[in-house]
Amino acid sequence: MAVSLDLPADAALAERHEKAPAVGERLPVHSAVCFGCADIPHGLRLASWVADDEAGAAVVTSRMELRPDQQGAPGLLHGGLLTSAFDEVLGSVVALVTRPCVTARLETDFRRPMPIGRTLWLRGRVDGRRGRKLYVSGTAHLDDEHGPVVGTAKALFLKVEMEHFLKNSRPEDLEALGVSPEQIRAARS
Numbered sequence: 001m002a003v004s005l006d007l008p009a010d011a012a013l014a015e016r017h018e019k020a021p022a023v024g025e026r027l028p029v030h031s032a033v034c035f036g037c038a039d040i041p042h043g044l045r046l047a048s049w050v051a052d053d054e055a056g057a058a059v060v061t062s063r064m065e066l067r068p069d070q071q072g073a074p075g076l077l078h079g080g081l082l083t084s085a086f087d088e089v090l091g092s093v094v095a096l097v098t099r100p101c102v103t104a105r106l107e108t109d110f111r112r113p114m115p116i117g118r119t120l121w122l123r124g125r126v127d128g129r130r131g132r133k134l135y136v137s138g139t140a141h142l143d144d145e146h147g148p149v150v151g152t153a154k155a156l157f158l159k160v161e162m163e164h165f166l167k168n169s170r171p172e173d174l175e176a177l178g179v180s181p182e183q184i185r186a187a188r189s
């Protein structure tokens with residue numbers, strides 16, 4: 001049975017980590033090959049900035065240009081790419097609080113069609129934290145940050161240890177990041 005994504009009553013406010021970028025700063029790409037944020041031909045190529053929040057929660061705003069090679073129905077964005085975009089935005093905002101985290105559950109509601117050639121502005125917020133669990137939500141707007149809402153999302157991210165990647169990622173990709181074969185072997189033994 002699916003577990004609820006509703007914020008538990010005893011969740012704590014999730015503020016940005018003291019070393020996280022400040023409000024207004026653009027987030028660096030978190031990997032040169034990331035489908036969500038890297039400047040690669042087939043990627044979503046999201047550009048993201050740290051945004052302000054009245055309650056002091058971690059918030060990120062992202063821009064995504066909708067390209068002809070991203071169509072599902074003729075002239076409209078493929079729905080799965082909105083979910084991918086939310087995964088990127090929500091993953092980026094939890095990384096302002098703690099890292100590394102992975103997506104455990106992500107729900108997307110598709111509210112309006114998203115025409116190719118237009119721009120999406122997405123917003124992700126960490127609504128609260130309870131232990132390893134980070135409860136996040138997002139909205140996607142057409143054309144500007146206050147444009148019509150085309151989609152909304154709720155997700156649960158879980159904090160994991162580096163072992164998660166040492167055990168599961170392809171060894172050659174870990175080695176490209178500077179991880180030694182000995183570290184990989186040790187994590188898997």
Ligand SMILES: CCCCCCCCCCCCCC(=O)SCCNC(=O)CCNC(=O)[C@H](O)C(C)(C)COP(=O)(O)OP(=O)(O)OC[C@H]1O[C@@H](n2cnc3c(N)ncnc32)[C@H](O)[C@@H]1OP(=O)(O)O
Nearest residue numbers: 003091100101102103104105156158160162165166177179
């Ligand atoms: C080393 C160098 C590399 C560094 C790279 C870093 C870069 C990082 C890049 C960033 C990457 C970008 C991001 C990406 O691209 S993430 C890519 C997509 N995500 C994944 O691949 C994650 C795959 N899943 C898993 O690995 C495990 O299932 C995880 C780790 C998520 C949980 O397995 P784990 O064994 O840890 O936890 P647990 O099962 O004991 O559960 C714990 C609690 O959580 C609750 N729960 C669990 N699942 C769900 C669910 N679906 N709905 C609702 N609740 C759920 C569960 O009920 C329990 O609650 P409670 O009983 O405690 O109340």
